Amino acid sequence: MKDENVIVDHGVSGISMKLKERDQGKRLFDLLQAGDTLLVRWVGRLGRDYEDVKKVIEDFNTKGITVRTVINGMTFEADHNLSDPTMKAARAAILAFMAALAEATSKKEARQAGIAHALASPDADWKYRGKKPSYTRETFDLVQTMLAQGGRTVSGIAREARVARQTVLRIRDKSDACEATLQRWGM
Template sequence: MTPTPKTVLYIRVSTAEQTSEHQLAQAREAGFHIEDQHVIADHGVSGVSTQLKERDQGRRLYDLLQPGDTLLVRWVDRLGRDYEDVKQVIETFNKRGVAVCTVINGMRFEADYKLSDPTQKASRNAILGFMAALAEADATAKKEARRAGIAHAKASADAARKYRGKKPSFDRQTFDAVQSMLEKKAHTVSAIARETNLSRQAVLRIRDEPEAAEAALERWGM
């Protein structure tokens, strides 16, 4: 008896916003009928560095899907790391008689055995190449945006540190202790330096420029 063709939804969840429940609901709202047992999800997997066949659940698809079945994904970028990877995965399933469909835009890459006309195959392959290239471009843009964000954060942090000036060699408690000993006039600068483990220059700064020393502590939150 020939098994009834099934639709298998593959979900790759890489962020907190991309829950498997959300992607399943989105697929059903788009009109796809999916049984709960036919939802395959990989969690915390990077699509940039890990091929589908190397993912824990992604490997199951190669055994689970049979000719006549449909592999459903939110978008083609769920299936691979880059243009060549996505293209190879879809072509592999198409040759096995499995159609690949996307929830977004309802793109469908039909199985080879259903495309007897060479023109149909050429059209499918052209669309596949275009969609996969878009996925790769999007992934590259996101990667560059992350790099730019990191660079901006580092630059801002460096600027903030430069604006605050050099970090004081003394904390608030030591600053107060030095001021107290200076007021009593019972210790020399060298003696105060030895007592507080500060340099003579630091003690002199607290003595001669107390407002500047106080401001430095405030800038550094000390």
Template structure:
């Protein structure tokens, strides 16, 4: 049995090292890392990503696929749900670093299967909703930056205390069930106050990154 970490890196701030460190801090022992770099998780389906498609050839029944969260496994609700189901049908166990969820096809009990499938559907829908909210916030941040371009050039404000990858981590974690601000702060390496500011003003957080070109 092997544990493979799948990472998708779409920006300069999302490093493979960060995602592996985060997984290992959560207790995972990673045997191999498979990563798609420079690939959008919003526009490119999981099966169309060069390295993601390799996973179906590499992974065997009983292996564990680790990912930061379910949003790594698809571009929208249907893609995420279908990807997880395809992996489970091969006997592969899917585990997430954020929230520590485990999905496998071992159970034959219809009630347990219904609960599992409902949770997968909920998380897939949450992933799509979070992606759409992030895109909306990014547009709002860019519009805000453009509208005040002169002022931002003269005084762009204090440089954000978070990176793009940290912001993405916070947004994904906040979208999960029963998010703990303290846990999110610890896992992302940010202060509770920073996490709370991001939670309460995502558009402003995106605007701050845009003003600094991050």
């Protein structure tokens, strides 16, 4: 039976600091040795951005440590002595893709955490209002009027109101939500 250590690092995908700077990250670097396998939920847990994730995985691999991800089952083997240049290129491409995807995911998680925090803060001077609408009160009223009159296509209304076709469809199909958005933004 093999020894297993579980290191739990809470937070948003390492977006605020490098793995080596986090308490559990330091512990991880101290514990892992050549021949070990690091099992992570997702590569985004290993760094703040594309370069950081890529460097951490390459550092582990150089030290003889294999990195495996749970979510997509990727394995980055510790063996850097691959003699086949095609295999080296494929490995580098997969690592680059996974690191870039991790950066995008980390940013999305950080944004969602910020929104959740803003919504949960009762004493905040401001509240999260959502994305600013792409239409004004005047445009909303104009589109509503044209829709009620009938006889025009959605594309025709969009041209006349100088908004995207999707905006007309949103106003038509979700007018209550559009009205609420305008009110939240004080429009």
